[in-house]
Amino acid sequence: MNESELVTAIAEHASVTKEGAQKMFSAITGSITDAVARDEAVTVDGLGTFQKRHRPETTNTVTFTAGKTLRASLH
Structure with missing residues (x-):
């Protein structure tokens, strides 16, 4: 989509x-x-969390960790 x-x-x-x-x-x-x-994490219940990761050896990156509801919908 x-x-x-x-x-x-x-x-x-x-x-x-x-x-x-x-x-x-x-x-x-x-x-x-x-x-x-x-540098604030954004959490949407059930969907997941967006946050900046600091990596000294590389550039900063944004990660997304899937929430419980989203993960459950994948099965």
Whole structure:
């Protein structure tokens, strides 16, 4: 699923326009990006956690650890 498909799915699930869903998507991704850039972990219950990892030998990286609900849905 790409971004456009995800925005369409959000619009359908939330009963909003695609434009409204795009604004929601942008707000969510922007908020996650800003928080991780400030070295804050972002945890969405059931989905997972985004966080910056500091690696002295390489550049910093962002990791995503899947939450319990997401992991359970894969089986």
